[in-house]
Amino acid sequence: MSVRKLALITGSTSGIGLAIAEVFALHGIEVILHGLEPVDQGEAIAERFDNEFGHRPHYFQCDISEPLAIERLMEQVSVEVGKPTVIVNNAGIQFTAPVQEFPPHKWDQIIAINLSAAFHITRLALPGMLEQGWGRIINISSVHGLVASPNKAAYCAAKHGLVGFTRVTAMETADKGITANCICPGWADTPLLVDQLNNFAKENNTSFEEAKRGLINAKAPYPEFVAPSEIGELALFLCSDAARAITGTAMPIDGGWTAH
Ligand code: NAD
Structure with a gap:
């Protein structure tokens, strides 16, 4: 029985998430679009996908800083489209300031969106992947999941946390046909x-x-x-059968940033 490759990509109205969605759609992976933007904006992207790739994705607007909203999103996705077998936890925000000036509400928001949302989406998607005996979890971390830069306390904490969370997920699922990896881009x-x-x-x-x-x-x-489409191509490879033994990794695509 072949598995339905159905990919929920968070933050796919813009930038890296949108590019991953385009590469997936071009290569026949069913895409579910998500973002913070109003429904008409998401629908405009879906329409373009229909014209370019012959596949009109569903679009879901949801603020993933809220765990309850994520639960509603995952329920809605499951009922209206199906249970995703590919999850790309991509949505993220940035804010820069020295630690002593970092606004606590910005810290909480970055941890919620860039880290905790990936936990909630993964915990809610895993049962469907386990049923299928196949799944791919791709977490978009950053070079800042591997090294630090000044003024990025919350972002670095969230992205390092995402690497740790991904490694645990990989260890728990490696014998179940599921892989979990981080992609760690440099400047895009x-x-x-x-x-x-x-x-x-x-x-x-x-x-x-x-x-x-x-x-x-x-x-x-x-x-x-780094071109967002190049990150899309790497994510596509991680969805292939050839990548079934690649799990628990944090892969830089960073122009050599973390080489020194
Ligand atoms: P972007 O600003 O172009 O897109 C961000 C996406 O996240 C949008 O679709 C937006 O709707 C969504 N989003 C933001 N807040 C949200 C919320 N509260 N709820 C739901 N969706 C929300 O950003 P990007 O550069 O494409 O970044 C995508 C990911 O890549 C992020 O996790 C970012 O940290 C990571 N990254 C980016 C770079 C870079 O140089 N651009 C480098 C390394 C890692």
């Missing part, structure tokens, strides 16, 4: 970086475009941003 040119680029441009008295170059040069030997 998405809306998430806009505030950081504006800050960099202000502090260094440069243009927005020069700030992009500055951010890259500050961290990685590879002189370009």
